[in-house]
Amino acid sequence: MEGEAKLLEEPPGFDHARIEKAVREILIGIGEDPDRDGLRETPARVARAYAEQFAGLRQTPEDALTTVFDADHEEMVLVKDIEVYSVCEHHLVPFHGVAHVGYTPNKKGQITGLSKLARLVDVYARRPQVQERLTSQVADALMSVLEPRGAIVVIEAEHLCMTMRGVRKPGAKTVTSAVRGDFRDHAETRAEAMSLILGRY
Template sequence: MDACVKNIPLQTSPAQDLSSLQTNQRPSAAEVEAAVGVLLRWTGDNPEREGLIDTPKRVAKAYREMFSGYEQDPAEELGRTFEEVEGYDDMVLIRDISFHSHCEHHMVPIIGKAHVAYLPDGKVVGLSKIARTVDIFAHRLQTQEAMTAQIAHVIQDVLQPRGVAVLIEAEHMCMAMRGIRKQGSTTLTTTFTGAFRDHPEEQARFMMMLRGLSR
C-alpha cells in the first residue's frame, strides 16, 4: 500500500480551460472520430469491420461524458450554503464517495473512493454538493495526488470552514493493466487544511471515524 500527502495548487479554472481550448481551436467531433480511427488502425484492427464501424462516434461521445469536469466549476456547486445549523460546529464527514477518473499519464481508469470531512464555521453545504465536487475533479485527466488537494482546497476556499480533510483510496489501471501489472494495489493520498492540518488530534479523530464506520 502506498501513501502520500501533498499540497498541490488547484488546476486552472474551467473558464480558463475552456478559453484555452477555444484559443487552440477545440477539435470538431469529426476530427475526434478520425483520430479514433487512426488509433484503431494502429492497434492492428480494421476500423471498417462491422463491430468497429460506429466505435469512433461512441468513443467521442464517451469522452465528452468522462471528461465533462472541464466544463463544470466546483466553486459554483459549493456556492449555496445553509446558515441555519442550530449551532452545529462539529465534523461533517461524507465517506465512500465512489468515483472513476483517468490517469493523465496513460489515460486509463483510476477507480476509487473519496472520504471528505470539514469543520463548519457557521454554515454548511448540501451533502450532495461535496459528492458533485469530487465528480467534477474526477471527470478530468488526473493524478490522485492532485485530485486530493484540489478537492480539499476548493472546499476550503469557498466554504471557509475551520478545516478540511480529504482521503482518497484508489486502484490505478496503469499499474494493474500495464507495466508492473499488480492488480489490487491501492494508493492512499490525504490533504489536510486548517484545524486538520494544525492539530494532529483532529486528523486522528477523522481517521478513527473512518475506521470506526468501516464495514
C-alpha cells in the same frame, strides 16, 4: 490555488469531430479495421464517453457547491466512501476507488448539502488526473468556496495502469490525503477524522 492543475485558461469546447478522427487513427494504428461492423460506430461512442468522463474540464467547484445552508453546527461533517472514477493522465486508463471528504464548518455554521461534496469530487475526477492532485484540488476548492475552518480529503484508489498492464499488481491501493486548516493544525481533529474514515469509533 494550491494543487491547482495548470489548465488552459479557457478550456475549449468539447470537440467531438476531433476525437472521432483521432480514435479512428488509433484503431488504424493498432492494426484494426475501423470500417468493420463492430468498430464503425466506435469513434463516435468514444467521443460521447469522453464528453462524460472529462466533463469536469468545463466545470468549476462553484458548479458543485451550489447550496450553502446556515446551520447551528460547528462540528465535523464527513462523507465517506464516495465512489470515485477518474482517468490517469499518463495512460488515459481509469483509476477508481473511494473518497472521504470532511470539513469543519466556519463560525457562522455554514454547511453545504452532502451530495454537493460528492459532486465536488466529480468536478475534479472527470479530468485527466493524478491522484495526488485530485486529492488536493478537492480540499482546496472546499476551503475556498465554503470557507470552513478546515477540510480533509482522503482517497483510496486502484490504478488500472498498474493492474492490467505495466507492473501488473492487482490489489495495490494508493492512499492520498490532503488536510487544510484545523485538520492540518490540530492533531486531535485530524485523528478524529481518520478514526471516522477507518470506522474506528
